[in-house]
Amino acid sequence: xxxxxxxxxxxxxxxxTALAVLAVLLTIAIFCIRRGSPAHRVLGWTWVLLMxxxxxxxxxxxxxxxxxxxxxxxxxxxxxxxxxxxxxxAARSGRIGRHRGIMRAMVFGALIGAxxxxxxxxxxxxxxxxxG
Numbered sequence: 001x002x003x004x005x006x007x008x009x010x011x012x013x014x015x016x017t018a019l020a021v022l023a024v025l026l027t028i029a030i031f032c033i034r035r036g037s038p039a040h041r042v043l044g045w046t047w048v049l050l051m052x053x054x055x056x057x058x059x060x061x062x063x064x065x066x067x068x069x070x071x072x073x074x075x076x077x078x079x080x081x082x083x084x085x086x087x088x089x090a091a092r093s094g095r096i097g098r099h100r101g102i103m104r105a106m107v108f109g110a111l112i113g114a115x116x117x118x119x120x121x122x123x124x125x126x127x128x129x130x131x132g
Contacts (some may be wrong), residue, residue, distance in 0.1 A: 005124050006125075013061060024115070048088060056077070073117075
């Protein structure tokens with residue numbers, strides 16, 4: 001592992017990466033605690049803020065440009081922001097099944113799935129973990 005590519009990347013990439021890594025770690029913690037508990041609520045709100053930060057920070061990352069400064073990943077960021085709101089509203093109104101489904105989809109799709117693309121050749125995480 002070589003942290004130099006990350007440490008020399010722009011501040012927004014460093015912030016984006018830190019928020020995403022914290023969200024992954026927090027996801028593990030949330031999956032290990034009782035649903036609906038006070039700890040779940042606190043960690044859940046923290047996760048929502050982290051994921052909101054990950055999604056928002058992506059708008060200042062434009063290494064892949066397809067439409068102006070934007071790429072398809074920015075559509076995912078908009079989707080995540082909307083889904084965060086819908087999921088929180090679902091939980092607050094007692095629609096726990098909907099909340100759970102949206103959150104799981106975001107964990108596996110937006111966090112883990114999209115995160116996997118950062119390991120493609122030429123991307124920062126590829127350089128950090130796989131060299132090149």
